Amino acid sequence: MFFTKTAIGGHHIKSGIVCQDYSASYHDAERTIVTSCDGHGGAVYLRSDRGAKFASYAAINVLRNVNRRTFYRRRTEDVANQLRVQLLCEWNALVERDLAARPLRKGEVKHLSDEQLFSLRMEPVKAYGTTVAAAMLYGSKLVILSLGDGGCFLFRRGRMIPAFEEEDDEQVANLTNSLCQSDAAEHMHVGIFDADRFDGALLCTDGVINPYQTLDNFERSLAIPAAGKVIEHRERKLSDFIVRLGGEIGVGDDVTLSILLKDDVNRRTYSKEV
Amino acid sequence: MKFSKNDTISFEGRTLTVLDLLGEGGQGEVYLVSDGADRYALKVYKYEVHPDFRYNLKNNIEKGSPSPSFLWPKRLIDFEDGRIGYLMDLRPKNYVSFVSYLTGKSAFRDLSTKLHWCIELCLAFKRLHEMGYSYQDLNDGSFFLDPDTGDLLICDNDNVTADKKNLGILGKMRYMAPEIVRGDKLPGGGVQMPDVHSDRFSLAIILFLALCLGNPFEGERLKNYDIVDETSEYEMFGKDPVFVYHKEDKSNRPIRGYHTSLIKYWPMIPLYVKEAFHRSFVDGLTDRENERTTELEWIRLLSRYRDETIRCDGCGKEYILGLGEKKRNDVCPFCRKKTKGCCVLRVGRNVVALDLGKEIMATHLDKYSSAYNEPVGIVLANPNRPTLWGLRFSGQGEIEIKDEAGTVRVVPEGKPVPIVRNLKIKFKNNVIGEIK
Amino acid sequence: MEDKVLGDGIVKQELNLLFVIDNSGSMDGEKLGAVNNAIRDVMAIMPEIQEDTGDVNIKISALTFSDDVKWVYPEPKSVSEFRWKDVSADGGTDFSRAYDEMSKYLCKRSKGGQMPELGGVAPIIILMTDGMPTSYDWENHLISLKKKGWFRVALKYALAIGIDTDEAMDVLKKFTGNPETVLKVYTAEALRKVIKVIAVTASKVKSSSTHTGADGAVNNNDLAQAEIADRLENVADVEW
Known part of the structure; x- marks a missing residue:
């Protein structure tokens, strides 16, 4: 079972800015992949909506190529590092292809300061700055990769657990790690979990998580009820809520929620209704 | 057999005392040992080595170290159990x-x-x-x-x-x-x-x-x-x-x-x-x-690289003037501060940026020398007027200089040569340099 | 019935306003009197500002430092709870301890600080001092403080009260990282007005004009800074 929904934020609607979040999913007989990416705001990141889209594509392309051999007799850290390399190569290539097809136009950069223009000329890839988060259920593995301030959580027996230890108070307010930074790989988390031990995963952008102030509150008020909705196949309700969270009741930022659950998850643990 | 602390080893009539185990690898162990006067590192091979290996090691010890940069084996030791080892100097702590x-x-x-x-x-x-x-x-x-x-x-x-x-x-x-x-x-x-x-x-x-x-x-x-x-x-x-x-x-x-x-x-x-x-x-x-x-x-390329580096007054980092590039570095690549005006010394094929602290090497003044890392001169600031810089040479004897106006002066050994544009400098053996 | 679950638990974003006040011996008398007055003035207006904004909770904290550091309240207080207590002066000017205390404050609550676990608006920090640090290693402590994400995104002002040496001004410029947010203030009246303008304008702009996330905090700071600059034009005895 999986769910993805991205909705534009109220602030973006008011200011006439496009939605810079992007999510995607992939599903076949063997695997299910969901993504959740948040293109940066700010003048320099003028194509971050495309950056977020490419991040989703890149993550799916890389995770689709993972096969049983990948994990066979391999050190987890070696596999993780290869996924970092592949994700960066894939995203870089998509961005470069886009830049070649549609070079930055005068009109796009006219409101930038000289300093911003210079930094963009040195590193055009900055225009596409984005976070990335992706989760894949494949055989006995649950793979999660993430760079930036998006939320990544695991579900286990009706509870929500952070997938990664947090870096020390680094990513607050509008500070986040990004696929466009020169040392992106160093900050990219890759988790390869034993799928038997978990029920699934939840990914979201900071627009979803910020209105809840504490993780306990987020778990209780959003994560668990949302998983319940997916299990009950009432995704429509959840979708509608995400739209409202972005446009009306949240912090005004774009919102993305992606959920991945094993098909045999115990309904009762997440849903109050059964 | 491994050695323990305070074990003694005798060879060539000397007694070595084992003080500590410094390291252990696939090939063997390295111990800290003392002969009473000095301390050394002793490498002991784990297993009996091939006679060729022993012969080669012995030969190398006899031929001696190529340069002080090598921590070269000093003495071969044959142990009673057939194993061998060798003594070498200790690696100083500053490395x-x-x-x-x-x-x-x-x-x-x-x-x-x-x-x-x-x-x-x-x-x-x-x-x-x-x-x-x-x-x-x-x-x-x-x-x-x-x-x-x-x-x-x-x-x-x-x-x-x-x-x-x-x-x-x-x-x-x-x-x-x-x-x-x-x-x-x-x-x-x-x-x-x-x-x-x-x-x-x-x-x-x-x-x-x-x-x-x-x-x-x-x-x-x-x-x-x-x-x-x-x-x-x-x-x-x-x-x-x-x-x-x-x-x-x-x-x-x-x-x-x-x-x-x-x-x-x-x-x-x-x-x-x-x-x-x-x-x-x-x-x-x-x-x-x-x-x-x-x-x-x-060595030649890296010396040339070192010759053209200058230090940014803004961020303190060093970068090249870009004398051999398509375009010179007009700003610091780290902080983007404008590149400072800096004189250069031309002597033979060498061009040395005369930034504060820059050293002139023996090879700059003598094309037959191979002392690429041996300084014979340095750029210093005048202690009373820090904006005035000079080049102080050593071991070059008297140096004759001629300024733009044609005035010739002799600078005695150990006194600085002022760094001013278009100054011609005559070193020993008629080597001519010019500040640009 | 189940749908009332989704939508529950959404909390207002927090905006922290932090006053950092030098109460070393040299601040005694007129200077500290003006600070006490000014903060009282600010507190008189804050309820209106809080009322005008729906989605942000303003929280106020005050730290005094001399040889020692002391919080006026152990944790940030809402506008309605915060009561100013006059501070008095004594001792040296230990910037190192003040910076360390700010570093602690700017951590998440789960890590012993006062910042929210999730979300939150970039804080406003107003530092007031009249002198040079008496601790020699303040720069190292500032370097640690600058590692805190919440410090980097904060809107930082420093008020130099009757300071005239470049050296002391440099200390403050290093704190804000921006010469435009270091103000020299020469009279008690000017100090009172400046504190009020900064605290009130920044709170207002940051709590109402934009939201957190994406492009929130930074543009938000710029906006607040521009508006503060506008309003300070008419205040006498202030130098930029």
Whole structure:
């Protein structure tokens, strides 16, 4: 079972800015992949909506190529590092292809300061700055990769657990790690979990998580009820809520929620209704 | 049998006391020992070694160290149980490993210091090769550096043999020349073993690592493997290596976001050094005897690099003036502050940027000298008027100078030569320099 | 019935306003009197500002430092709870301890600080001092403080009260990282007005004009800074 929904934020609607979040999913007989990416705001990141889209594509392309051999007799850290390399190569290539097809136009950069223009000329890839988060259920593995301030959580027996230890108070307010930074790989988390031990995963952008102030509150008020909705196949309700969270009741930022659950998850643990 | 603390070892009528175990590896143990007066490191091999190995080691000890940069074996010891060992000097505390530099745990004081180390490295291998040796196993683990002075120490010298002779060592993956990785068949039978030419290839890799903090053959091709293992390493470093900055074949460029340091540092090294790397890592892949940049070539190029570095007044970092580039550096590449006006000393083919603290080496004034790292002059500020700079030479005797107006003056030994534009300087042996 | 679950638990974003006040011996008398007055003035207006904004909770904290550091309240207080207590002066000017205390404050609550676990608006920090640090290693402590994400995104002002040496001004410029947010103030009246303008304008702009996330905090700071600059034009005895 999986769910993805991205909705534009109220602030973006008011200011006439496009939605810079992007999510995607992939599903076949063997695997299910969901993504959740948040293109940066700010003048320099003028194509971050495309950056977020490419991040989703890149993550799916890389995770689709993972096969049983990948994990066979391999050190987890070696596999993780290869996924970092592949994700960066894939995203870089998509961005470069886009830049070649549609070079930055005068009109796009006219409101930038000289300093911003210079930094963009040195590193055009900055225009596409984005976070990335992706989760894949494949055989006995649950793979999660993430760079930036998006939320990544695991579900286990009706509870929500952070997938990664947090870096020390680094990513607050509008500070986040990004696929466009020169040392992106160093900050990219890759988790390869034993799928038997978990029920699934939840990914979201900071627009979803910020209105809840504490993780306990987020778990209780959003994560668990949302998983319940997916299990009950009432995704429509959840979708509608995400739209409202972005446009009306949240912090005004774009919102993305992606959920991945094993098909045999115990309904009762997440849903109050059964 | 391993030694314990306070064990004693007698040889040649001396008694050595074991003070501590310094390290342990696959080959054997290294102990801290004392003969009462001095302390040494004692390496003891775990197993009985091949007689050829012992003979070679003994021979090397007798021939002596190529240069002070080598922590060379000093005395061979035969133990009663048939094992052997050797004594060497201790590594002084001010040295840190090259590996700790590569992993960011320690850093050279500045670029000039780093270049000093690189030149020392080339000088050491030049001497080693001149003595008819080859090192055979150049890798990141053998080198040490003093971060403040750039002085060099080379350890693990027990595999050094006369060139074209081999004791079975092949080297370490990622540092080996491709023909050694592949085990190329030789026309007269046998396979290609390490020699001077494979040493040169590995030396270029070490220099590339020192200057750019990345491996010259590890780029985008990494993505093609779902894991880096022997197979992929054989392909990347043996079967089909592609230099990451190959001019035509762009299939293995460094990965943005992953090869962070390499992408940052490569653009800052001078064009003539880049060309030398390209030659070694592209043409040198096939023509192992003629296209691998030699030690002397490296020494000249790296000296030229050091000569044209200046220090930014804004951020304190060093960068090149860009005398050999398509366009000079008109701003600091780190903080973008405008490049300061800086005089240069032209003497022979050398152009030295006369920034504060810059050293003039013996080789600058004497083209027959090979003392590339031996300073004979330095740029100093006048203690009373810090904006006035001068060049103080030593061991050059009286120096005759002629200013723009044609006034000739003699500067006695030890007194500074003022740094003013268009000043002509006559050194001994009629060597003429000019400040521009 | 189940749908009332989704939508529950959404909390207002927090905006922290932090006053950092030098109460070393040299601040005694007129200077500290003006600070006490000014903060009282600010507190009189804050309820209106809080009322005007729906989605942000303003929280106020005050730290005094001399030889020692002391919080007026152990944790940030809402506008309605915060009561100013006059501070008095004594001792040296230990910037190192003040910076360390700010570093602690700017951590998440789960790590012993006062910042929210999730979300939150970039804080406003107003530092007031009349002198040079008496601790020699303040710069190292500032370097640690600058590692805190919440410090980097904060809108930082420093008020130099009767300071005239470049050296002391440099200390403050290093704190804000921006010469435009270091103000020299020469009279008690000017000090009172400046504190009020900064605290009130920044709170207002940051709590109402934009939201957190994406492009929130930084542009938000710029906007607040521009508006503060506008309003300070008419205040006498202030120098930029």
